[in-house]
Amino acid sequence: MEKSTNPSRWSELLPDLLLLIASYINCADYVRVRAVCLSWKSALPRKPQFPWLLLPMFNNNTISESHCGFFDLLDEKVYKLELPEIVRMGKRCWGSPHGWLIIMHEKGTLFSLLNPLTRVRIRLPLLVFPSYLLEKGHIIRSIDNIFDFDIVKAVLFANPSEITDFIVMVIMKEGPCGLAFFRFGTESWIRIKDTEGIVFHDVVCFNGQFFAVDEHANVYICDLGASPNICRVAGPPETVEDDESEHNYLVESARGFLLVHRYCEHIQDTSLYLSYYFTVHKLDLSNLKWCELEDIGDQVLFLGTNGSFSLSARDHPGCEENSIYYTDDKRCKNRSPGESKSRNCCIIGADLGVFHLAGGNVEPLPNLSVPKPLHGEYMFPPPVWITPSP
DSSP: OOOOOOOOGGGGGOOOHHHHHHHTTHHHHHHHHSSSHHHHHHHSSSOOOEEEEEOOOOOOOSSSEEEEEEETTTTTTEEEOOOHHHHHHOOOOOTTTTEEEEETTTSSSSSEEEEETTTTEEOOOOEEEEEEEEEEETTTEEEEETTSSEEEEEEEOOOTTTTTEEEEEEEEEEESSSSEEEETTSOEEEEBTTTTTEEEEEEEEEEEEEEEETTTTTTTEEESSOOOOEEEEOOOOOTOOOOOOEEEEEEEEEEEEEEEEEEEOTTTSSSOOEEEEEEEEETTTTTEEEEEESOOEEEEEEEESBBOEEEEEESSTTSSSSEEEEEOOOSSSSTTOOTTTTTOBBBOOOEEEEETTTTTTEEOTOOOOOOOOOEEEEEEBBEEEEEOOO
16 A cells, blocks of 8 residues: 655644544643644634642752642642743743743843743843933942842733733832833833832733832823823722731722732741731722722632732632632842842742632632741742743
């Protein structure tokens, strides 16, 4: 019998057969299969994905020298993914609901985006700005990059696999600005004017507009046009208490524009801060008035070292509705041993849990045991939420 010389056309696999095969594979492989080609992606429907938790390495409890563990709370499974970019270098990273990690490299001036499932990587330009003088007291220094400054948070807006006009925004402290952003397709990062000296906590995109919140729960609208700037649009809710042990988050939700206030307490004789309560307020953008919410319905909020986001519990049976899943984003003011060249990696890492708005109580994340670090110990990489996506 003469052998066929025609190459196998696996991309033309019958949709029904492809669906049958896909029904036998796990979540991680399902996402990978959808990323193989356009015909497979169109044949396989996008399944609602529950966020995974990037597990920290602690006390040498690593998956391997090149692999990270991602924990799926609903499936109660740990997926091992090869990510030497994070494991070997102990780099700082932030999660996103778009399936990509934002990785900050050694000197803090270079960022890249990494999809842990497809291993696709997008390098971003150096986080540098034109030279200028910054005067602090009697000290005047020239600033050419962001290495000397504290990167508080990096947030990705949109999935680079689906849209080319995505934006990455960073929050900084003690730098030439409090906010800067990069728009894919341009050549450099852009400072947002009038943000120097403001301690920002979070940024969000709501109905196509960008907003930021500072340490006092003031909300600003961010204009990313030709001359980027901010404008304060709302002060803090009257019921929010201003305290240095708290953190503010902005979340786009089916319930509207939400401000979440996180209350923490310091554990005596340690560097640990543990969360004990959260409040949620909704901002009516038509009249700029706050309303406290004691119930967010079927919504589930995800906060921490990631872009804040929400999802519907109806689409994810097994998760707790009207609740907040949170990870640790407190950082030690002192540098950890061996990290004298960077202050961006001091994540404590132990403050993980679920807050139930109905009962006002905090519980550990279900089916997950994370050891609490001792005084002066840190978890790398930091535990972050990421929603798997091709």
